[in-house]
Amino acid sequence: MIGTPPVCEAYTTYFNWSNAVIEIPYDAANVADIIAELDARPDHLNRIRKDNLMNSLLRHDWLYRWEQIIEKVGLNTTPEMLSRKTYLANLAE
Secondary structure, eight states: OEEOOOOSHHHHHHSOSTTSSEEOOTTOSOHHHHHHHHHTOHHHHHHHHHHHHHHHHHHSSHHHHHHHHHHHTTOOOOHHHHHHHHHHHHHHO
16 A cells, blocks of 8 residues: 555554555655556565565454454453464465
8 A cells, every 4th residue: 555654553553564555645746656666666566565465464364353352351262263373374474
C-alpha cells in the first residue's frame, strides 16, 4: 500500500515493520512517477510484498484475535489454535 500511514498507537503496534506502507505525501501530484519508480525496482517490491505477507500471516490472522480473547477470559489455547499457529508459521517461512 502507498500513502500516508496514520499516526496512532494502533498503527505503530500492529504495522511496525519497514514499508508496511510506502510513504508518499498526502497531496503528492506525481503519484504516477512514484509508482513508475517503484515498478523499476522489482526486487525491492518483492521484498516489501514478502515482508507484508509474512507479517500478515504472523500477526493479523483471526487466530491472534481469538487468542487475545481466550487469554482475557482465562481459557486455555486449544490444540486447533496451536495447529493453526504452526500452519501460519510454516506459510510465513
